Amino acid sequence: MPSSPPAFVPPKPDNIKGAVYVVMCCMLLAGTTLIARSLGPQIAGDEALHPLQISWARFFFGASVVVPLALMRGHSFRQSAYGLHAGRVAMGYGGVVGLFTAAGLMPLTDATAISFLSPLFAMVFAVVFLKELVGVWRWGAAAIAFMGALVLTRPGMDTFQPAALIALAAAAFMGAELIFIKMLSGREPPLKILAINNGMGALVATVPAVLFWREPTAEQWGMMILLGVMMISAQTLFLKGIALAEANVAAPFFYTTLIFATVYGWLLFGETPGTVTALGAGLIVLGALILTWRENLARNRQKGN
Incomplete structure (x- = not known):
């Protein structure tokens, strides 16, 4: 019989260590998108794997690490908010498939930048479904970020990126996932979640992956395993980071994902961001940072009350 998990003791606040954990998380997150791009059609060509197959690897090999670990730590899965978990999984799966599809079809920096729209979508969904009140600053932040998305999509230009629309849909799914994460927060231990x-x-x-299955090469198997392990490691580092650092300190460091994606794309694929990419990504990050700032102000006001 598994022993009961030890009582949770909050760690002592440490903004520097927390920020380091978040940056390490971002380095791995950008790496997972890099792997997805490497397995996609623009890089792998005729040997490319289907995005549904790549997404399966992300979850399957991630579960192969974290589920045994949770069992060894004594966590029981008999009682849980499975309705909320199912909603999170459905939205998260849609986000992963969309992001990995877009990463295989467009520059790494662009796909990563558009994924930063997820908090803005989460804000919109919170207004519609949770009836949260949003002020002028937050709506302004959303408008700035969506302008950046339009820039990256390049409407009306010869370089129009249809894949950007897929990335935009992925960000919407991930924004909806954030709503479920918010509802699950504090209900269960992070490792169990x-x-x-x-x-x-x-x-x-599994089922969608089987329908589009193509036998991977030995190298592709290795990359898919690495993808799952990196994602679990990134999630763990992120949880450690936000547990140690204050939210207003940790949140801005999350956008270093874009820096890592840009460096990876340049080093491995020769993708040098142009003016349009820099402008679009800058607007998205600016909007997301303004939203983070306003949310931190609102959180601090609630604590003061």
């Missing part, structure tokens, strides 16, 4: 999320995700992703 990770285990259920990845375990259910692996089950959901």
Whole structure:
């Protein structure tokens, strides 16, 4: 019989260490998108794997790490908010498939930048479904970020990127996932949440992956395994980071993902961001940072009351 998990003791606040954890998380997150791009059609060509197959690997190999770990730590899965978990998995799976599809079809920096729209979508969904009140500053932040998305999409230009629309849909799915994460927050231990999320995700992703299965090469198997392990590691580092650092300190460091994606794309694929990419990505990050700032102000006011 598994022993009961030890009582949770909050760590002592440490903004520097927390920020380092978040940056390490971002380095790995950008790496997962890099792997997805490497396995996609623009890089792998005729040997490319289907995005549904790549997404399956992200969940399956992630679950292979975190589920046994949760069991060894004594977590029980008999009682849980499985309705909320199912909603999170459905939205998260849609986001992963969309992001990996877009990463295989467009520059790494562009796909990563558009994914930063997820908090803005989360804000909109919170207004519609949770009836949260949003002020002028937050709506302004959303407008700035969506202008950046339009720039990256390049409407009306010869370089119009249809894949950007897929990335935009992925960001919407990930924004909806953030709503479910918010509702799950504090209900269950983080390790248990990770285990259920990845375990259910692996089950959901299996059938679509089988329908579009193509036998990977030995190198591709290695990359898919690495993808799953990197994602779980990134999620763990992020949880450690936000547990140690104050939210207003940790949140801005999350946007270093874009820096890592840009460096990876340049070093491995020779993708040098142009003026349009820099402008679009800059607007998206600016909008997201303004939203983070306003949310931190609102949170501090609530604590003061």
